[in-house]
Every structure is written in structure tokens, then in C-alpha cells.
Amino acid sequence: MSLKTYIIARILLAVPMVLILLTVVFVIMRVIPGDPVLTLLGGKAPIEVIEAKRHELGLDKPIIVQYGEYLLNLFKGDLGKSLLTERPIIEELGDRLPATVELTIMGFIIALVIGIFWGVEAARRHDTAFDLSARVYSIFIYSVPVFWLGMVFQLVFGVWLKWLPVAGRIPPLMEPKHITGMYLFDALLTANWDSAREALRHLILPSVTLGLVISSVFVRMVRGNMVLSLSQDFVKAARARGIKERAVVYRHALKNAMVPIMTVLGLQLALLFAGAVLTETTFSWPGIGTYLIQKIRYRDFMAVQGAIVIYALIVVTLSIVVDIVNAWIDPRIRY
Amino acid sequence: MNIVDGKEAVCRIEDFRVHYMTFDGPVKAVDGVNMEVYREETLGLVGESGCGKSTLGSALLKILPRTARMSGKVYLEGEDLMSKMEKEMQKLRGAKIAMIFQDPMTSLNPIMKVKDHFTEMIRTHKPEVSEEQALEMAARALEEVGISESRLNDYPFQFSGGMRQRMMIALSIVLRPALVIADEPTTSLDVIVQAQILQLMKEIQSHIRSSMILITHDLGVVAEMAHRIGVMYAGHLVELAPRDVIYYRPLHPYTVALLESVPNTDINDMDLDYIEGYPPSLLNIGEGCRFADRCPKVMKLCRDRTPPDVQIDEEHIVKCWLYADSFEEDEDNASG
Numbered sequence: 001m002s003l004k005t006y007i008i009a010r011i012l013l014a015v016p017m018v019l020i021l022l023t024v025v026f027v028i029m030r031v032i033p034g035d036p037v038l039t040l041l042g043g044k045a046p047i048e049v050i051e052a053k054r055h056e057l058g059l060d061k062p063i064i065v066q067y068g069e070y071l072l073n074l075f076k077g078d079l080g081k082s083l084l085t086e087r088p089i090i091e092e093l094g095d096r097l098p099a100t101v102e103l104t105i106m107g108f109i110i111a112l113v114i115g116i117f118w119g120v121e122a123a124r125r126h127d128t129a130f131d132l133s134a135r136v137y138s139i140f141i142y143s144v145p146v147f148w149l150g151m152v153f154q155l156v157f158g159v160w161l162k163w164l165p166v167a168g169r170i171p172p173l174m175e176p177k178h179i180t181g182m183y184l185f186d187a188l189l190t191a192n193w194d195s196a197r198e199a200l201r202h203l204i205l206p207s208v209t210l211g212l213v214i215s216s217v218f219v220r221m222v223r224g225n226m227v228l229s230l231s232q233d234f235v236k237a238a239r240a241r242g243i244k245e246r247a248v249v250y251r252h253a254l255k256n257a258m259v260p261i262m263t264v265l266g267l268q269l270a271l272l273f274a275g276a277v278l279t280e281t282t283f284s285w286p287g288i289g290t291y292l293i294q295k296i297r298y299r300d301f302m303a304v305q306g307a308i309v310i311y312a313l314i315v316v317t318l319s320i321v322v323d324i325v326n327a328w329i330d331p332r333i334r335y
Numbered sequence: 336m337n338i339v340d341g342k343e344a345v346c347r348i349e350d351f352r353v354h355y356m357t358f359d360g361p362v363k364a365v366d367g368v369n370m371e372v373y374r375e376e377t378l379g380l381v382g383e384s385g386c387g388k389s390t391l392g393s394a395l396l397k398i399l400p401r402t403a404r405m406s407g408k409v410y411l412e413g414e415d416l417m418s419k420m421e422k423e424m425q426k427l428r429g430a431k432i433a434m435i436f437q438d439p440m441t442s443l444n445p446i447m448k449v450k451d452h453f454t455e456m457i458r459t460h461k462p463e464v465s466e467e468q469a470l471e472m473a474a475r476a477l478e479e480v481g482i483s484e485s486r487l488n489d490y491p492f493q494f495s496g497g498m499r500q501r502m503m504i505a506l507s508i509v510l511r512p513a514l515v516i517a518d519e520p521t522t523s524l525d526v527i528v529q530a531q532i533l534q535l536m537k538e539i540q541s542h543i544r545s546s547m548i549l550i551t552h553d554l555g556v557v558a559e560m561a562h563r564i565g566v567m568y569a570g571h572l573v574e575l576a577p578r579d580v581i582y583y584r585p586l587h588p589y590t591v592a593l594l595e596s597v598p599n600t601d602i603n604d605m606d607l608d609y610i611e612g613y614p615p616s617l618l619n620i621g622e623g624c625r626f627a628d629r630c631p632k633v634m635k636l637c638r639d640r641t642p643p644d645v646q647i648d649e650e651h652i653v654k655c656w657l658y659a660d661s662f663e664e665d666e667d668n669a670s671g
Contacts, residue, residue, distance in 0.1 A: 233441040239398045240436075241456045241506065242428035245421070251455075252444050259446075330446050331490050 006327050006334040014320055021312045026070055029305045030063065036301035040083050057083075057302075079306035084298055089306035093288060097310070098181025099169060100287030103206055104276050110211025111218050118215075119222025120254060126227055134219055141216035146275050150209040150282035157205060165202050167284040174198050206283040213275045214268075221264055225257035232256070259330045266322035269315050344371040344410075345513050345546045346395070351407035353387070353394045360619040361404070364390045366570040368407075369644055369652075372514065377540065377547045379561030379578070381554060381593075385614065386567040388550045392516045395548075396432055397424050412513055430460045433507035437519040439499035443491035449473075450487035452506055460510055476509040477502070479542070480535060497528035504536065508543055515540070515547045521556065533560060554597055558582065563650070566590045569614045569625035571641075576651040586653045589626045624656065632657060 037053050038045075054060045058069065073080065079089040122134035141149075158166035169183055176187035176195040184203060187196035229235065230253050238252045239245075273289075280289030288307055295303040327333045351368045354361040365387040372378050380388045393399050395409060397416065409416040411432055416424070428434075436442040443452060453473030457464055464472070474484040480501040491499060500520065507515055517536065521529040533556065540547055549560055557564050557578070564581040566574045566589065574587040585591050595608045612629040624630070624637040636656050645658045 233436060233438055234444045236393075236398060237434070237436055237442040237503075238444065240393075240396055240428055240434040241459075242425045242430060243455060243459055244425060247455070247459075252447075256444065256446060332445065332492055 003324075003328060003334060007324055010320055010323050010327075014316055018313070018316055021316065022071065022074060022309065023067075025305060025308050025312060026067055029301060029308075034299055034301075036083060036299055039299040039301075074309065079309065080302040082295075082300055082303045084295075084300045084303070089303050092291065092303070093306060093310055095181075096286055096288050096291050098183075099285060100276060100280065100289060102182040102184060102203065103210060103280065103285060103287060104272060106203055106207035107210030107214060107276070107279070108272070110207060111214035114211065114215040115218030115222050116254070119219045120226055120249060122219070122223045123226030123230055124249065126230075131223070134223055138216040138219040138223075141212055142220075144213075146209065146213050146278040147282045149212065150206070150279060153205045153209055154283070164205050166205065169202050169286060170195065170199050206279050206285050209282070210272075210275050210279045213279075214272055217268060217271070218261075218265075221261045222254075222257065225260050226253060229253040229257040255329060259326060259333075262322055262326045262329070266319045266326075269318050269322075273311055273315065342373040342376075345374050345412060346372040346548075347408075347410040348395075349408040349410075351391070351394070351409060352405065353390050353399065354404045354406075355400075356402045356404060357618070362617045363570050363620050364403075364617055365394065366617075366620075367641070368567075368572045370565055370572060370575055372546050372548060373562075374513075374546055375541070375544050376562040377549055377560050379557030379564040380548060380550045380567060381552060381557055381564060382567035383552060383614065385569075385617075387570040387617075388567050389518050391567070392434070392518045392548060392550050395514075395516060396428050396434055397421075398428070426460065429456055429507075429512070430510045431512050432514045432516065433510070433512040435500075435503050435507050435515065435517040435520045438523045439496055439503050440523070442503055443499060445491055447490075448487070449477075449489055449491065449502060452502075453487075453509060456506065457509060472509055473505075476505040479508070479539060480505040496524055497532065500524060500528075500532050501535065504532075504539060508539055508545070511543050511545070513545055515545050516550070517547060518550045519552070520549075522551070522553070529556075536560070554594070566593065569620075570617055571625055571654055572644075573626065573654045574652065576647075580651055586647065586651070586658060587626075587655050588630045588632050588657075592629075592631075624654075 037050055037057065037059065041050060041053060051060070058066060061069075077090060079093070081087065082089055082092060085092070118134050118137070122131040125131050154166040157164045174195050176183055176192045176199070177190050179186045179189055183199035184196060187193075187199050230249070232253075234256075235248060235253050238248045243252070276287070277289035277292060279285065280287045281293055284290065288310060292304065292307040292311075295307065348368055348370050351365060352363070353365040354363050368391060370378070380391065382388045390399065390403075394403070394405055395411075395416070397405070397419075399405070405417060407417065411427070414427075416427070419427070447455075450470060450473055453476070454466060454469040457469040457472055458466075470487065473487060477484060477487065482498060482501055482505065486494075491502070494502065504520075520536065521532050524532060536547070537560065549557060551557055561578050563575065563577050565572050566581065566587065568589045574581065574585065574590045576585075581590060582594065585594060589610075592608075592610045596610060598607055610629055615625055615628065622641050623639055624633075624642050627633050627637040630637065634656060640656075642654050642656045643659055645653050645655065647653055647658060
């Protein structure tokens with residue numbers, strides 16, 4: 001099977017997966033306690049008003065019809081309207097998605113750099129003090145709650161040292177021209193250096209927090225798989241052919257080690273987003289995470305449903321990407 | 336270049352030792368080996384598991400684990416390998432001294448195409464060679480081992496075990512090394528494929544005129560392949576002689592016992608002869624002959640002092656006190 005056929009097959013396989021996901025979200029939103037209409041109008045509203053609202057939202061229809069309409073609307077890209085603000089949810093999420101994407105990308109890059117370099121070096125110096133430091137680091141960071149780590153950073157770098165801002169994305173009126181909505185990226189694109197600097201300053205603490213949290217698992221996985229990979233015959237054989245050490249470690253050993261790493265990483269994506277929600281909340285980062293928390297607080301049931309659907313779709317998409325990258329690295333997967 | 340009795344030594348090994356450092360002390364895996372490999376010859380190295388033959392093979396390329404400490408001298412075409420830095424060794428590996436490994440199923444990078452194994456190696460050693468030229472060289476090397484050029488685009492897992500070993504051979508000879516070390520090249524293959532691979536190695540070797548050290552525990556394989564045979568026991572090279580001398584006139588008690596333990600098909604001799612006991616632990620092992628505890632001809636001297644390499648004739652060396660009487664004067668040099 002060529003890579004192209006594999007990609008098509010993988011995407012087709014995602015269709016039932018998405019359908020199941022959407023159904024689960026729908027069911028969960030209907031079985032959790034709390035009536036959205038009552039919450040919205042308050043307990044003292046006259047019964048006619050409640051009924052009218054219920055009818056307006058379509059909540060008086062049979063559940064199966066609601067389910068059908070929900071899927072149909074999703075297909076059209078309509079997530080409904082927020083009960084609170086009455087704005088289309090897709091718009092509200094659209095405003096916030098770039099912030100979350102910006103944060104997770106930066107966090108992921110930081111985790112990748114820490115994870116690969118520390119993990120690889122620890123494996124190369126297996127059972128030395130350096131190796132031990134990698135293991136202690138990953139256990140320590142893994143056990144620390146994300147928000148606690150974030151707060152420590154805020155205290156040290158924001159309050160004591162006063163080096164970096166502790167909340168928000170950018171000072172008011174400094175937003176760069178809207179292109180992708182990712183401030184740092186847009187500012188760099190439009191050569192707006194002041195905005196870029198400010199966007200970066202705001203991005204550092206949250207993305208480092210998120211990056212460190214993900215890196216804990218990553219360091220461990222890279223280290224473990226590299227120890228295994230470096231002990232393989234083909235690594236010794238590559239050395240025996242006179243291949244340069246750096247190529248042996250990165251081209252031969254690491255690329256082979258990436259296959260199991262990517263697989264686990266795909267499963268860990270949920271952790272990444274859970275971490276993102278907590279990080280966003282700690283740093284008042286106006287992304288989907290804070291949006292979700294806010295809407296849960298107000299029982300804005302449509303908005304919560306919309307946010308979860310978006311998260312679910314992102315996770316599914318990323319897991320497809322992980323699988324494709326994996327197949328690209330390891331031909332045995334696609335044959 | 337060394338010319339010994341008209342034979343040119345491609346590789347000379349002098350008082351070579353490899354000790355693995357452990358928490359409990361050094362494991363003396365190779366201890367005081369002297370030998371030469373002549374141009375275009377096959378030197379068979381035989382011995383049981385753990386006798387140090389594979390360690391010796393890998394040590395010549397200096398690809399042992401960090402815990403290994405080497406001492407002594409190794410000259411490859413006159414160059415002193417032990418004084419070379421890692422970067423200089425990288426230039427020699429694959430180009431002047433190559434290795435064929437035991438298990439072809441695991442010795443090739445599973446996620447790299449066949450052609451990339453070749454081009455990476457060729458262009459590492461010869462950066463001036465273009466990608467196309469490297470591919471041509473790869474195609475020719477594959478042809479030499481009987482694999483079609485069209486398979487350059489395949490991955491190792493698409494080949495059978497025998498085919499992969501052919502590929503390993505093609506990889507090891509593509510740059511025409513002076514010395515090829517074959518570490519149990521047929522052990523993991525079935526007998527029919529074994530015979531084909533051995534035949535191929537013979538042909539290739541005479542074709543590219545390289546020398547070969549063939550490491551194996553299979554006495555049948557060396558009988559067929561080797562010009563000379565070195566017998567190793569517990570880190571010592573106990574006997575080194577031309578093949579027929581080893582098979583018909585062995586001197587060292589271990590060689591004698593080893594040959595007697597080869598099963599034969601004589602119906603009147605159904606009992607399998609074997610050597611009583613086990614090889615000694617090489618951890619912190621001291622002076623003395625390492626075969627002493629199992630040797631039928633053991634003397635008191637054997638346990639106290641390591642025997643010297645006794646030169647029986649021009650081509651026959653035995654590390655045994657039984658033959659040392661008339662060579663007293665050598666003894667201090669050799670055992671020191």
C-alpha cells in the first residue's frame with residue numbers, strides 16, 4: 001500500500017470514529033443533571049415562558065429528532081447559539097481557537113526540544129548521573145499539578161522578578177492585524193515587532209508551563225525507547241560501516257525509536273489538551289479552555305457541547321496526523 | 336608492510352587484551368592474543384560461547400561498549416588502530432575493515448530502504464561520489480551477491496534471511512575493504528542457505544582479494560572455509576595453525592578435546608565425547624592456563640603461570656606448557 005492509499009484509508013476510518021464521538025457528547029450533555037432552560041431563566045420564571053423558551057431551543061422535540069438536527073447542524077458547521085450571549089457558538093469558538101492553537105503549538109515545541117535532547121542524551125549516557133537527572137526530572141514534573149507549576153512561575157518571574165506578564169495574551173490596543181488570530185505569528189508576518197515582542201512575552205510563561213508538563217512524559221518515552229533502540233544490532237552495524245555518530249544516533253536510532261513514541265504520543269493528546277485547559281485557566285489565557293470553564297460555570301449547555309465537539313474533532317484530527325507521520329516513518333505500518 | 340616468509344600480513348595483533356570493567360572487577364574477555372592475518376587468506380577463529388572470539392572481532396573495529404578497555408597493538412596495513420581517535424576510526428570502518436554480523440534479520444535498519452543503506456555508507460566515506468554514482472556502485476555490489484538491482488527500492492523486511500545476509504555482504508564489500516570480519520555469518524540461517532552463503536563468501540573474497548577473519552563455533556564451517564585456524568579458549572588464543580594441521584595434528588589439549596567432541600556417524604561409536612566441566616569465569620581471573628582445570632595433562636606449573644605462545648614451526652603456535660621445554664628463553668617475553 002502506498003502512503004497515499006494509507007492516508008485515504010485512515011481518513012475514511014475516522015468517519016465512524018467522529019460519529020461515535022459526536023453521539024457520546026450528545027448523550028452526555030443530556031444525561032448530566034441540570035436543566036439549561038431553568039438555569040437560564042431562573043427558578044421563578046412562569047411556566048409559559050419556560051415552555052416557550054424550551055420550544056424556541058427545540059428541546060421539546062423527541063430526543064431522536066434532536067439528535068438528527070444536532071448532527072445535521074454540525075454537518076453544516078452550525079454549533080447552535082450560546083444561551084447566554086445568543087451569539088453563534090462557532091463564532092465565539094473561532095475567536096478563541098487561535099489562542100489555544102498558539103499556546104499548544106508553542107508548548108509542544110518546548111516539550112519536543114526538551115524531550116528529544118534530554119531523552120536522547122540520557123539514553124546515550126545510560127546509567128550515569130545525567131541519565132538519573134532525566135529520570136528524576138520527569139518524575140518530578142509529572143507529579144506536579146499543572147496549575148501549581150504555573151502559579152510558581154507567575155510568582156517567581158511575574159511578581160518577584162517582574163520579568164514577564166502573568167496573564168492575558170497582549171496589552172490592550174497592541175493586537176496585530178488579524179490574519180490567523182495567532183498574535184505572535186500575525187505580528188511577525190506583518191513585521192510588527194513591538195506586538196511580536198509583547199505577544200512573545202505573554203506567551204512564554206504559559207507555554208513553558210504546558211511544555212514542561214508534556215515534556216515529562218516525553219523525556220521518559222524518548223529515553224526508554226532510545227535505550228532500547230541504541231542496543232539494537234542495526235545500530236552496531238551502522239557504526240561498523242563507519243557512519244558518523246550523530247547520524248547513527250539521530251538517523252538510525254532515534255527514527256526507529258520514534259515509532260513507539262509517536263504511538264504513545266497519539267494516545268497522550270488528550271493529556272495535552274487537559275493540560276492546556278488548566279494552563280489557560282491559570283494564566284487567564286483567552287482560549288477554548290477558559291471558554292469551556294466559563295460556560296460550565298454558567299450552565300451554558302449549548303456552548304459547552306460546542307466546545308467539547310471542537311476538542312473532540314481536534315483530537316481526532318491530530319491522531320490521524322500522528323498515524324500518518326508514523327506510517328511515513330515506518331514503512332512496515334503501511335505494507 | 337610486514338612480509339613474513341613471503342606472506343604479507345594485512346593485520347597484525349600483538350599482546351591484545353580486552354577487559355570489561357564491572358563493579359566486581361575486570362572481566363578479561365580477551366587476554367594477550369598475538370596473531371597475524373595474511374593478505375587474501377581466511378583465518379577461522381573458533382571457540383565456544385564466551386571465549387572472546389566475537390569480542391576480538393568487534394574490538395578490531397573498536398565498536399565495543401563503553402565498559403571495555405583495550406590494550407596491546409593492532410596494525411591494519413601498517414596503521415596502528417589502537418592509537419586512532421574515534422573520528423579516524425570512523426573513516427576506516429566500512430572502508431578498510433568491514434564486518435558481517437550474525438543476524439541479518441536485525442542488522443539492517445528496518446525503516447531504511449536498501450539503497451539508502453548503500454548511499455549513506457558510500458557517501459559518508461566518499462563525499463565526492465554523487466548520489467547516482469553511489470546507486471550504481473550499490474547496484475553492482477548487489478549484482479555481485481546475486482540480488483537484482485530492481486530491489487534497491489525495497490525495505491529490508493521485504494527480504495528473506497538469506498537474501499538479507501547477501502545484502503549485508505554486499506554492503507560490507509562495496510568499498511573493497513582490506514579485511515572483512517565475519518562474525519558467525521551463517522549461524523542464524525538454515526543449512527541450505529548456509530551453504531549458499533559460504534560459497535558466495537568464498538567467491539566474493541577471491542574476487543575482491545580481501546582477507547577475512549571468520550568467527551564461528553562451527554568446526555565444519557571453518558574446515559570448509561579457512562586457510563588457517565585459531566582456536567580460542569576463555570580469552571586466550573590457545574592454538575594457531577594451518578587448517579590441516581589443526582585437524583590432523585592438533586597439539587593443544589583443548590583443541591584435541593574439541594575435535595574429539597565433534598559427533599560422528601560411526602554406528603560403533605554412539606557415545607558423544609565431551610569435555611568435562613565448564614570454562615572458568617573470566618572475572619578477576621589471574622595467572623595460569625585457563626584450561627588447566629579441565630585438562631587431562633595438567634601440571635602444577637599450568638595453574639601458576641600463564642603458558643607462553645610456543646612456536647612449534649613456522650606456522651604453528653601453541654599456548655601450552657607441554658611444548659615449552661625447549662623454548663624457555665621465549666617464555667619471559669611471551670607471558671609477560
